[in-house]
Amino acid sequence: MDLNGFDCSILDSTNCLLGEGPTYDPETDTLWWFDITGRKLMEHRFGDGHSASHDLPFLCSALAVADGGRQVIACEKGLLERSPSDGALTNIVGIEADNETTRSNDSRVHPCGAFWVGTMSKFGKENAGSIYHYFRGELKPLFTGITVTNAICFSADGSVGYFTDTPTGKVMRVPLDPQTGLPTGQAEDFIVRTLDHPGWADGAVIDADGLMWIARWDGSCVQAYDASGSVVETINLPASQITCPAFVGKDASRMILTSAAEGISEQRLIEQPHAGMTFMIDRRVNGRIEPKVSL
Template sequence: MNPSDFDCTVFDDEIRELGEGPTFDPDRDTLWWFDIHGRKLIERRLSDAASKVHELPFLASALAVVDSKRQLLATEHGLYLRSVDTGGLERLVDIEADDASTRSNDSRVHPCGAFWIGTMGKSAQPNAGSIYHFFRGELRRIFTGITVTNCISFTADGSIAYFTDSPTGKVMRVATDPQTGLPTAEPDLFFERDAAYPGYPDGAVVDADGLVWIAKWQGSCVEAHDPSGSVVETITLPAWQITCPAFIGPDAARMIVTSATEGLSDAQLRDHPHAGKTFLLNRPMNGRYESKVKI
């Protein structure tokens, strides 16, 4: 199994146990992502030949750009401001900080600047996770009883949000206020996994055409769903546990996807030698950049 046999190249060949949370900062031409279990934040300027690794003092899973000097990290204790230049960390808002059994997981910025933060049990305990909404200093819990939060993503106009509880195989859709990013209705079913569906829904992004690109944990692919939920394109990748996509580069015209080795046996690792690497898709995309978070 070689990446050259697939419609992708290896963007970063370091193997991450749980590669996750890619976010591109177009102002710095830099991709940021995490190895959650390794407590690492990885930085890669697109013009550079190698990645830079920043050690973290906690589990962290997602990053949002605040401005040219600051980032907001979703961590096992809550939200931290990080200085881009020094790496200094400042605790901003606690999220489940008194519960050592949970951590942050999939999170993404709504077009209005609100940050949706997903949590989950560190051992994927049933129903231990929630989704929170953070906007201009105010934190609200908006969904509860989730085992593994994933697929948090938004349409370009901010009117629809998507999310999933991965083990259920159900991707949900909910109307949101474009000005605040808060839900304005009850979620309904967007897509449900069946026996023919490869793997489980993990991270997702929505492109400028409204296609929802979903990474497939245990599915070796990323798939595009149209607004009706139908699969319209599948891109197969040389790793089994694909975790999260992100649009990168000029005009957000390329996509990278992260992957993981978490839980794989020695035999599975031999079958998937590129597990845990980060891939760049060769196919051009009509992507869009994520908004800056408003703290």
């Protein structure tokens, strides 16, 4: 497909309804991500270029790797352990499992191994979501009254956490205990949306240089922010609803972006046939491998 004018290529041409939650496993050189509303787990093996999709019984949004190759999936029922060999799912802990109106959304592993898991309403209800902290068998609520949880990421030393409630236009920064991933102070504004920030903050990662890369939903790009919260780079992409970045490659030197086709009118889909596809940025980056979750 023609991507002239864009500094990216197509990693996977599947038009996901809501592509999200990309996670790279360096031990198997495999990228995993989700089509949340399509109830599918997507897989791309870099070794042979093979892509596949796996049906899921629930709305799932994020994956983390644990020791022994075990996978942990955040879904509308809570956290599940998944066997990569046969796809078998077993329950770890319920998260809002008795609430049929919410589901998991953006989630990420802290450097200590704690898993921050965000939730949100399935139906757009305001302030229905929360962010939870799971660490070695214990689940704790951290932040409540969130409409759309996104941009969960952490500094390399684990001393700072970030997140957003997307409709607010603000990315928050909170001090953390590096040993536990728990807050040690109040969350404060880090980035406040301006005309320099197209669209809305969605998923985010922090690279080895401390830059925060934020996917811009309805902004057709990914942007890099420095420690002051200033934009230092914008990379335009051939889809409007860019959802989440991830570093891939055993040296974490490449970056991919997921996207979504959900909610785009038929006319706009004709104008942007790449909506929902997964993209690879053409140039190298200085990324970081995600930590493993501690069960």
